[in-house]
Amino acid sequence: MEPLDEATIRASFVNCSKGEARRLSLPGRLADVDWADLDFLGWRDPKAPANAYLVLPRDGKYVGLAMRAAAPHSSQLKSSLCALCQTAHAAADVSLFAARRVGNAGKLGNTVGTYICADLACSLYLRGKRKPSTPNARLTSTVDEDVARTMASLNKFVDEVLTDNA
Template identity: 85%
Template sequence: MIGGVEAMDEGAIRASFVNCSKGEARRLSLPAKLADVDWDDLDFLGWRDPKAPSNAYLVLPREGRLVGLAMRAATPNASQLKRSLCALCMTTHAASDVTLFAARRTGNAGKLGNTVGTYICADLACSLYLRGKRKPSTPNFKPSSTVDEDVTRMMASLNKFVDEVLTDNA
């Protein structure tokens, strides 16, 4: 089965961020209890800062190194939508359980305030939804794909998002 990122330590996580300063990476809140993370069930590490819930982070293995993204969650609005779809894992949730996350681009574009956004599971637990380890808030249509196919599709979508963040189009 696809999946299972290698365990990450604090130093590797903080050094991986590509779209924030070293000082910002040093100050960001890491997930609680890194030692207790079940790395075999994750394709990337994602978390939200419990003290500042609009701050979110993703770290994934990419081309032989870790790439970390600092993101901001959009403020939820009173949408008329009853359900939303995560652009990464394609899991359907109640509208409040999918959030627009925006990541600052790298380079001059990021310094100018340019961002890239996508809709992702609000808890960033896409890997767990694909493996059935966590259940979405609304019933899901399950296509006839395997977990490996689902993970491959999810990682392709995530890597496309990372490509956009890494594009300095200033």
Template identity: 90%
Template sequence: MDFLGWRDPKAPANAYLVLPRDGKVVGLAMRAAAPHLSQLKRSVCALCMTTHTAADVSLFAARRIGNAGKLGNTVGTYICADLACSLYLRGKRKPSTPSLKPTSTVDEDVARTVASLNKFVDEVLTDNA
């Protein structure tokens, strides 16, 4: 797995990501927006670029660090609702809607996903208050 992600089964709006970063481990606590109810619309995960029904992609928001976070500033991105990007990339889990066949390799997809995740974490770790 490229990162560990899970949702709290007793509080499904709470989600957590843990990933290796610069020789350390970084963890984020996030909140998920209310799920979209449409099974007709499609959405794409901003990390792994997997296409799902809109209900299977959630907007996750994490509070910024420092004064910005104390002021309530957050950063959000759309991620697979089950946080299983690593499994979708490797074909170990199938999305709810057929995706286009990728023209990139698994290694390229993983590198792109990790870069996108690190960009999200960079934003969270920026105190722009």
């Protein structure tokens, strides 16, 4: 992923107001982000951990989503699978994230949800830069194939958010 600046990130959000985008917390120091290992930028607000954000390249521009995370699952015995990167984690390390739809549907409170790595670090799990909380059997696919599958799943989620079905 190409390095992004604050203005690009804030301008990318499609499912919140410009004021909300202006007020949201950005991920630490952008200069410290290892952009080469990322397929999308994902972070949670350290002051309000239920608030989460994704920014991804899409059709030559960037699309940002503001999301809300459900309360974490308390079990460390059960495992869950990230719908994007297919990484298995302890159930507490996968969260249901809901994003408000755009347009009138979003104004009416319609949301779309999916299960994603709670730390939004799918790119790092795919590349072996971060280890999941449970042993993860590696399939015979390559990192490039895993990235393509993850981005296809993420783009499908974005398609749903961009659908104003009111």
